[in-house]
Amino acid sequence: MGSLDYPAFDADNHYYEALDAFTRHLDPKLGHRTVQWAEIDGRKYHVVAGKVSHAVVNPTFDPIAMPGALHSYFRGNPEEKTPTQRLREREPIPAYYRDPDARIAKMDEQGLEAMWLFPTLGVLYEELLKQDPEAVGITFRAFNQWLLEDWGFAYRERIFAAPYLTLCDLDWAIRELEWALENGARLVVIRPAAVFTASGPRSPADPCFDPFWARVCEAGISVIVHAGDSGYHNHGYARDGFGASFGDSSNRPSVKGFNIERAAYDFLITLMYDKLFERFPSLRVASVENGSEFLPDLFRKLGQSFRRAPGYYKEDPRELFRRNVWINPFWEDDPYEVVEYMGAERVIFGSDWPHIEGMPQPLDYVDEVPDFDPDTLRRVMRENTLGLNTPQPA
Numbered sequence: 001m002g003s004l005d006y007p008a009f010d011a012d013n014h015y016y017e018a019l020d021a022f023t024r025h026l027d028p029k030l031g032h033r034t035v036q037w038a039e040i041d042g043r044k045y046h047v048v049a050g051k052v053s054h055a056v057v058n059p060t061f062d063p064i065a066m067p068g069a070l071h072s073y074f075r076g077n078p079e080e081k082t083p084t085q086r087l088r089e090r091e092p093i094p095a096y097y098r099d100p101d102a103r104i105a106k107m108d109e110q111g112l113e114a115m116w117l118f119p120t121l122g123v124l125y126e127e128l129l130k131q132d133p134e135a136v137g138i139t140f141r142a143f144n145q146w147l148l149e150d151w152g153f154a155y156r157e158r159i160f161a162a163p164y165l166t167l168c169d170l171d172w173a174i175r176e177l178e179w180a181l182e183n184g185a186r187l188v189v190i191r192p193a194a195v196f197t198a199s200g201p202r203s204p205a206d207p208c209f210d211p212f213w214a215r216v217c218e219a220g221i222s223v224i225v226h227a228g229d230s231g232y233h234n235h236g237y238a239r240d241g242f243g244a245s246f247g248d249s250s251n252r253p254s255v256k257g258f259n260i261e262r263a264a265y266d267f268l269i270t271l272m273y274d275k276l277f278e279r280f281p282s283l284r285v286a287s288v289e290n291g292s293e294f295l296p297d298l299f300r301k302l303g304q305s306f307r308r309a310p311g312y313y314k315e316d317p318r319e320l321f322r323r324n325v326w327i328n329p330f331w332e333d334d335p336y337e338v339v340e341y342m343g344a345e346r347v348i349f350g351s352d353w354p355h356i357e358g359m360p361q362p363l364d365y366v367d368e369v370p371d372f373d374p375d376t377l378r379r380v381m382r383e384n385t386l387g388l389n390t391p392q393p394a
Contacts, residue, residue, distance in 0.1 A: 002367045003363060003366065004111060004377075004381060006378065007111055007112060008113065008349065008381045008382050009113055009383075010112050010114075011286070011328050011349060011385045012116065012288050012289050012352050012353075013351065013354075014117065014118050014120050015103075015118075015120065015161075016061040017119065017121050018146070021150075022035035022046070022139065022143055025142035026138070026139070033135040034142075035047070040052065044059065046059050048128040049128050051128065055229065062092060063090035064092075064093045065356050067354035067356070067358065067359075068354075068360030068361070069089070070086055070357045074330075074331075100150075110361055110362050110363060111362075111363050112362060114389070116160050116187060118189055118224075118288070119189075123164070123229065127242065133168040133198050136166055137169050137172040140164050140176070144164060144176065144179075148163075148183055152184070160187060162185070163185050164190075165190050166195070167212060169197070186389050186391065187222045187223070187224050190225055192227070192264045192266070192268070193231055193267065203270050205270060205271045207279075213276065213279070219393060222284045223285050225264065225268070230263035232259040234256055237255045238255055238256040239256075260290055260291065261290060262294075273305065277321075278320070281323075281324070282394040286327075286328065287327050288350055289328065289330075289350065291329060292334075295341045305317065306318070326342075327342050328349070331351070331352075331359055331364075331368055348388070349365055
């Protein structure tokens with residue numbers, strides 16, 4: 001594990017949801033529209049909107065694969081093992097995946113001052129519910145209440161769990177945002193996808209959602225766009241539908257592996273095309289666990305748009321993007337390229353711990369950036385996320 005002479009702020013940590021995370025506060029009569037448990041051939045699965053979800057092989061998370069189990073695979077697979085072979089080692093679920101005090105003790109071991117905490121299953125189910133916006137609101141009202149009870153939104157000023165929001169119902173989004181703020185939330189999380197409202201899909205930067213964005217800016221909190229199920233189609237090249245798997249026993253690659261980055265690219269560039277940051281210059285958006293390899297083409301496309309539509313933008317959208325967006329690259333991305341495009345003050349470290357595709361230990365990331373100067377390293381590993389975590393009311 002790498003080391004620093006100061007504690008780090010990890011912008012991408014996860015819990016594994018408790019068994020009743022979705023159901024504790026749901027009316028069982030609404031289960032067919034929301035989330036239920038079912039047992040099939042001796043295994044438990046979530047049933048979402050009446051359909052069995054296979055997005056995660058074992059949604060009870062017990063036993064659980066080891067953190068960073070696929071780390072060597074993503075480094076280039078020098079051992080020439082398939083993902084299936086790497087995931088065979090499992091353990092009973094440790095307390096620190098579900099208990100905040102146990103997690104803080106683990107953070108002390110890992111050299112973390114603080115962290116942002118995100119769902120594992122919670123970022124997958126809006127897609128499965130999107131044709132019923134009311135059910136989306138019911139489900140995530142219950143989910144966020146569970147999150148507050150089990151983790152809190154600013155536990156001991158070290159664990160900052162993000163309530164899950166959606167714009168599919170604007171009134172619901174504003175009410176849920178107000179509730180989150182009343183309970184001390186420093187950030188909220190949304191998925192990178194178009195918004196599926198009762199009247200059809202819309203851009204997340206459509207002016208109809210401006211009352212929500214205005215309230216975010218007034219409160220000064222950060223909005224995190226985190227990878228999840230964005231509903232991307234593979235146009236026949238691969239089976240559609242989200243699956244938390246990485247190839248198969250044949251080690252065959254698939255275009256499905258690009259879905260996360262494609263979704264983030266489309267989401268972020270749409271915010272620029274629709275001029276969200278011109279209307280809300282104090283809005284802070286961080287892209288987490290979406291990678292960064294799309295940045296060169298995104299900046300190229302923004303430059304083309306700026307030249308081809310004279311007078312449309314008040315200023316160069318590339319500069320506006322650098323001002324209002326923060327990027328958490330995948331650990332295997334080129335960190336120096338990300339700093340070149342975004343500037344050192346707009347790059348944030350996130351380990352994705354304890355997920356299988358993340359780092360075995362959070363500070364292993366330090367070994368990936370040996371050529372960062374001390375100031376850049378401190379910004380990326382701590383200061384930038386600390387700043388985003390501090391409300392800056394408009």
